Amino acid sequence: MAASDTFTRWSVIASGEGGGRIASQFFDRAENPGIDERILVMNTNRSDLRNTIDRLQEHIGSGSDEEQLMNTHALEFGSQQGAGNFFPNGEACALEDLDRIVGDIQDQMSGTDAFMHIATLGGGTGNGSIPYLIDQFKNGLPDAQSVDVEDWMESVIHAAFGVWPYYYEQPQRHFNAVCGLSRLLRTEDGTQNAGMVLLGANSHLEAASDDGNGQYDSINGAIIEAVELMIGAGRETRSVIDIKDYVTIPSQMDAYHFTPAVATDLDGSIFELEYMLEQAAENTFVPMDVETTRAAYAIVRAPESMIDNGEISEPDVYDAFRDWTDSHGINVAGQASLTPKRGKGSDVDVLLLLGGFDLDPLLDHSWDDFEMLGESLAGSNGGGETDLTHAELDQIVTNLEEYTDPNAG
Ligand SMILES: Nc1nc2c(ncn2[C@@H]2O[C@H](COP(=O)(O)OP(=O)(O)OP(=O)(O)O)[C@@H](O)[C@H]2O)c(=O)[nH]1
Ligand SMILES: [Mg+2]
Known part of the structure; x- marks a missing residue:
């Protein structure tokens, strides 16, 4: 666009x-x-x-x-x-x-x-x-x-x-x-x-x-x-x-779950872009192992003035993104971009969208509860008006397993 x-x-x-x-x-x-x-x-x-x-x-x-x-x-x-x-x-x-x-x-x-x-x-x-x-x-x-x-x-x-x-x-x-x-x-x-x-x-x-x-x-x-x-x-x-x-690409890869990873208000006059990407990567929104990422997007937002002065450019962001993925040994489908924000100063914000990663570190927190309750809730109405059938629950499990298996590290 x-x-x-x-x-x-x-x-x-x-x-x-x-x-x-x-x-x-x-x-x-x-x-x-x-x-x-x-x-x-x-x-x-x-x-x-x-x-x-x-x-x-x-x-x-x-x-x-x-x-x-x-x-x-x-x-x-x-x-x-x-x-x-x-x-x-x-x-x-x-x-x-x-x-x-x-x-x-x-x-x-x-x-x-x-x-x-x-x-x-x-x-x-x-x-x-x-x-x-x-x-x-x-x-x-x-x-x-x-x-x-x-x-x-x-x-x-x-x-x-x-x-x-x-x-x-x-x-x-x-x-x-x-x-x-x-x-x-x-x-x-x-x-x-x-x-x-x-x-x-x-x-x-x-x-x-x-x-x-x-x-x-x-x-x-x-x-x-x-x-x-x-x-x-x-x-x-x-x-x-x-x-x-x-x-598009994550869907083709059947790896379309993502977590954001964000770092904001980083001083772009001091820090290297690759370092800023790493700062974001340390702030994922779910527990995960970055090395298992299969698709990634980097979005860097910087003050218009920094971009106009040539202090930061889209090729810089792209190079830093490649260096960052290399440093993690991840060969991912991905892209990087630079978005201007109004104003001066040197505050830079970074969003990494990390996709296709192994979901086990997150699911581990819930799986036992899920299995325990599945036994009793399947075939019941959970106290409400609607039944959850065994077949429906089985399908939910099968669907999740079919999705997560190839995405497991
Ligand atoms: N991050 C975040 N989590 C919330 C918030 N409000 C509730 N939760 C979490 O959401 C879950 C409860 O869901 P609700 O949003 O209250 O549920 P609901 O969609 O209204 O559905 P009901 O069960 O029918 O009330 C719990 O796990 C809460 O910790 C919120 O404002 N922010
Ligand atoms: Mg409610």
Whole structure:
């Protein structure tokens, strides 16, 4: 993409409480180029949705009308008032109201090139509905919907951000998370679901944050920052990477799960680029071994003035990226780009998107809980209205194993 009028138009779709909380923080940014106000928060529970909208209103500031925000940015779905922390209920709620969901997205987000779906994977609502919705959007909208929507949805890109529960959370959260990861990656018939699955783990992100006070704010801030850096790379004329690049090759390799790794506010007048990339690599959002990376993208954001002065250039970034991958002995599919940010100074921000890595270090935190609960939850309704059959759970396991086997180091 060369001209700035061809930049990717993103929309954010968040479902569930945590997803909504993360998405509402997009409004907190001074500017969020690429998204503008195309944000939809969904929940099965009205009061949770009200809370999210209240938060959104705080971010936007006075003058915003709550009812107006509810109409344009919020959607209550399903008749269950909550998913009872059991993902099949979240999915059933989305199925119930698929027409309304699609209608809202069509009204508020038409012309979007890419969706960023956001859900916490430990819960039932976001985790149950988002993978289902992506599959429906891509493969089978209700007959009632117009041909236009179908064409649009077939060409649009669906990226998803999934948040892994704290390691100490109750087993059902981990059961949900493993199922959610599998369902984001693969549809029921075993084919690719989301175009790109980004992962962040709460415990891992909290350990990296300064305050460590158990609040979600710093974790959510880190997630927003990573998404913003990623979206920013497709915005500016100097950049060569765009979302289509992020998804095409990793999808062909069947290695389309990623973790962001971020370092910000590095002094570009002092540090070498390769060092800055390494700083980012030390801040992955999930536990992983960088050596197992199979696809990587480097996005460096530097002040316009540094770029104009020739202090930093795209070839510099590319060379540093190659040196960095060599230093880790990884021969990856990948690309590097330089994005300008306004202003002077020498603060440089780096995002590495590391993909196709061995997922075991993350799954190890949840697998025992997953297996233990699978025994009792399969064939039950988890206390809600929807059954999870043995066949469905078996398929979820098979899909995840088929995906992870070739990606295991
Ligand atoms: N990073 C982050 N994680 C969150 C946040 N809120 C909740 N979580 C995590 O998300 C999981 C709970 O999911 P919720 O988002 O509350 O669930 P839900 O999608 O509303 O689904 P229900 O189970 O039906 O309520 C737990 O693992 C929490 O640690 C948040 O704002 N940020
Ligand atoms: Mg909830």
